[in-house]
Amino acid sequence: MTQEKNSCCLSSEETAKAAEHITEHKANRPSWQALLMAVNAGAFIALAFMFYTTALADGHGKLVGGLCFSLGLMLCVILSGELFTSSTLTLVARASGLTTWRQLLKNWGIVYSGNLIGGLIIVSLVMLARQYDAFHGHWGQVVLDTSLHKISHFREGESWIRGFLEAMTMGIFCNIMVCLAVWVGFAGKTLTDKMLAMIFPVGMFVASGFEHSIANMFMIPAGISIVNFAEPEFWSSTGLDITHYESLTVMNFVVKNLIPVTIGNIIGGGIFIGLWNWYLNVKAGQKH
Helix, strand or coil: CCCCCCCCECCHHHHHHHHHHHHHHHHCCCHHHHHHHHHHHHHHHHHHHHHHHHHHHCCCCHHHHHHHHHHHHHHHHHCCCCCHHHHHHHHHHHHCCCCCHHHHHHHHHHHHHHHHHHHHHHHHHHHHHCHHHCCCCHHHHHHHHHHHHHCCCCCCCCCHHHHHHHHHHHHHHHHHHHHHHHHHHHHECCHHHHHHHHHHHHHHHHHCCCCCHHHHHHHHHHHHHHHHHCCHHHHHHHCCCHHHHCCCCHHHHHHHHHHHHHHHHHHHHHHHHHHHHHHHHHHHHHCC
16 A cells, blocks of 8 residues: 655655755756846845844844844745855755756856845945935944944954854854755745745744845945945934944955855755755665
8 A cells, every 4th residue: 555645745755855856956057047046036135134124123123023034035935036045955966966066166156146246236225215214223223233243253352263163153053044944845835835934944043143144245235335325414313433333344244254154054054954854864765
């Protein structure tokens, strides 16, 4: 007697096999298509961080902000955006022999660049709209304080390696949750299933302050832009001291956040979630 398949969702083994084929398709997608989809995803994540910022500026806590941020991953799934953090799961396709290292690294580079372009487009629109003035300037203050916190893993008096490891580990935690959301979404058979699977893992990583490299491509450049381009009236009306944020520079963004966080995102999503679950549910079963 054959066992009936679960009509509600895929089993863990079926989900792992689905991940093989989904990540193969992602890794081998035409470059032009991957780039355009990555620009979309970068913009979606930036818009989600705007939602998060608005929630905090309006007096809500980080948990509410985190739940709002889940909109970004939902939009990526619904509109097929290529997001670098979830693209780390293509390590599954590489381990399965469905793609090559060259194809995988090329895809990562294209998606990463496209996400950056999408995020910076939204930063430009934020500055043109003077969105930082919203809620009597509190919107801009949330961006500035969040950005400053994100480059503060390297503390005075501690070794550079200690700060690097802290930022990297926060990136690992973040992409464990993001890729858990995506992986569980693979098991869903309806759009509703996939969307519901994303809310709490994403909400948890944002509320906990974990580090998402692509989200930071919006938030920290937005903070840098406010420091450099906001009118004097913004600083006088909010009572903020611009010198407090003088460490918000492109160099600090890249060295103290983007590089270690990106490495952490690859480890957390690609290895801890992708390869680990693929091994448990596909590779280990092939040995029996």
